[in-house]
Amino acid sequence: MVGPAISSELDEKKVTVTQTTRPGLDVIIPVFDPGLPAEEDYAEEGIWPELRRAEASHFALMLKDELEKTNKFGAVRVTPNKHATGDIYIMGVIDESDGESVEISLELYDISGERWFSKSFDHTVNEQFHNNYRNKGKDAYRPVFKEAAAYIVEQLEDYSAKEIESLKNLTAVRFGANFSEETFAQYLETDGDSVTLIGMPSKDDPMLVRTKAIRVRDELFIDQMQLQYEAFDEKMRESYGVWQKESQLEVKAASDARMKSIGQAVVGALAIGLAIAAASSNSNNNYSFGKDVAAVMAGIGGGVLLSESFKTSEEARFHREALEELGKSIDIELAPQVVEFEKKTVELTGNANQQFSQWREFLKEIYREEAIPDKQL
Structure with missing residues (x-):
């Protein structure tokens, strides 16, 4: 049921x-x-x-x-x-x-x-x-x-x-x-x-x-x-x-810029490679004026494209430097504080690590004092 x-x-x-x-x-x-x-x-x-x-x-x-x-x-x-x-x-x-x-x-x-x-x-x-x-x-x-x-x-x-x-x-x-x-x-x-x-x-x-x-x-x-x-x-x-x-x-912009620079660098390298290949395909004794001009122009074109890619890399570096500036003023520091335990006090100063070390030492001092009984006169 x-x-x-x-x-x-x-x-x-x-x-x-x-x-x-x-x-x-x-x-x-x-x-x-x-x-x-x-x-x-x-x-x-x-x-x-x-x-x-x-x-x-x-x-x-x-x-x-x-x-x-x-x-x-x-x-x-x-x-x-x-x-x-x-x-x-x-x-x-x-x-x-x-x-x-x-x-x-x-x-x-x-x-x-x-x-x-x-x-x-x-x-x-x-x-x-x-x-x-x-x-x-x-x-x-x-x-x-x-x-x-x-x-x-x-x-x-x-x-x-x-x-x-x-x-x-x-x-x-x-x-x-x-x-x-x-x-x-x-x-x-x-x-x-x-x-x-x-x-x-x-x-x-x-x-x-x-x-x-x-x-x-x-x-x-x-x-x-x-x-x-x-x-x-x-x-x-x-x-x-x-x-x-x-x-x-900025990371995305830098990534886009980097991809753009790679593309331009590849095109430039191809242009230079073609110019060298064209020059190499001719015998040393049979250069034609037209082919020489083509080779030189290809080399110049490649040089211009590579220069543009360097500019793009500089732009990407600018993005990294801008981000670096954003983080220079951030750090951590704790305010001084007075703490008490069993009617004893201590002032702790410095950063969190320093204050924690001072606190632990304070506790140990209290423990040691209590572990040693007062001498009866």
């Missing part, structure tokens, strides 16, 4: 539904490697270093946003380096970004040092993207990060709830070892870059409880840092959108 059964029938069958939930892994996304070559290669590679450095933070935030949308993870945080505490780490490199095409390479490691994958993702922006009013305020590169997030979720499906719980326990012990190696090293086995959890302190172990409290404060600090990254990203958003649009147009 179709349709819902009456309640008595359901009671008889005693249907039991078992739902398995997995703990969410905390994700650390260090600011991307901007993918900058040796300085002398910037112009040759068509790379604008200041813009790439700004993109390094922007791309990390884009990936964070797409991962959060999946609702498959715990906290997802952008950090200045890979030394923050999390369950998995996504290391990104910018391989290409010119407004028209974007390519990134990602490596994912868990807290044990195991690499889940190493993979590149790319996207070509549709020519009409910026002309569609529905895309106003959208980032033209977002599809590449959406694809990457979906792939990461696929890899996550291979891990059971038990394996994920084990990773989270390892994270807790490794964080503790960062403050008290002598206490927590007994639970870890290290082999090169690989770390294995071989034991676990009891849940009420005072040292574990203490480091967990410190970790909560550490996470709050990094959460606050997210706001600073987002503020920086908001400042560059409008200018970056303009750059993407103008860059796509």
Whole structure:
């Protein structure tokens, strides 16, 4: 019989539904490697270093946003380096970004040092993207990060709830070892870059409880840092959108100019080749005046066409230089801040990486002071 059964029938069958939930892994996304070559290669590679450095933070935030949308993870945080505490780490490199095409390479490691994958993702922006009013305020590169997030979720499906719980326990012990190696090293086995959890302190172990409290404060600090990254990203958003649009147009113009120069160069080379072939086909002792003139004129014609192709190449180079100018004023610097933990304060200054290092040292100083009891006089 179709349709819902009456309640008595359901009671008889005693249907039991078992739902398995997995703990969410905390994700650390260090600011991307901007993918900058040796300085002398910037112009040759068509790379604008200041813009790439700004993109390094922007791309990390884009990936964070797409991962959060999946609702498959715990906290997802952008950090200045890979030394923050999390369950998995996504290391990104910018391989290409010119407004028209974007390519990134990602490596994912868990807290044990195991690499889940190493993979590149790319996207070509549709020519009409910026002309569609529905895309106003959208980032033209977002599809590449959406694809990457979906792939990461696929890899996550291979891990059971038990394996994920084990990773989270390892994270807790490794964080503790960062403050008290002598206490927590007994639970870890290290082999090169690989770390294995071989034991676990009891849940009420005072040292574990203490480091967990410190970790909560550490996470709050990094959460606050997210706001600073987002503020920086908001400042560059409008200018970056303009750059993407103008860059796509200029890259296309440069491509068209390059194709034009190739065509003209080929025609010029053919004209010169024909002139040489015509001259070579005659014996050294039997040049005709007409053929000499034809050969010379062909050579001159080829020379003029090749000159035009050089002008077109200069035009293409101008497009690259114009884009380079657009990125020279973009860089990231965090404002100084005073932070407090357990009635102690410290002023953090410099960029995000420097402030994070100062913060961690501040936490270690507090831990060391509490670990040494006052002497009774």
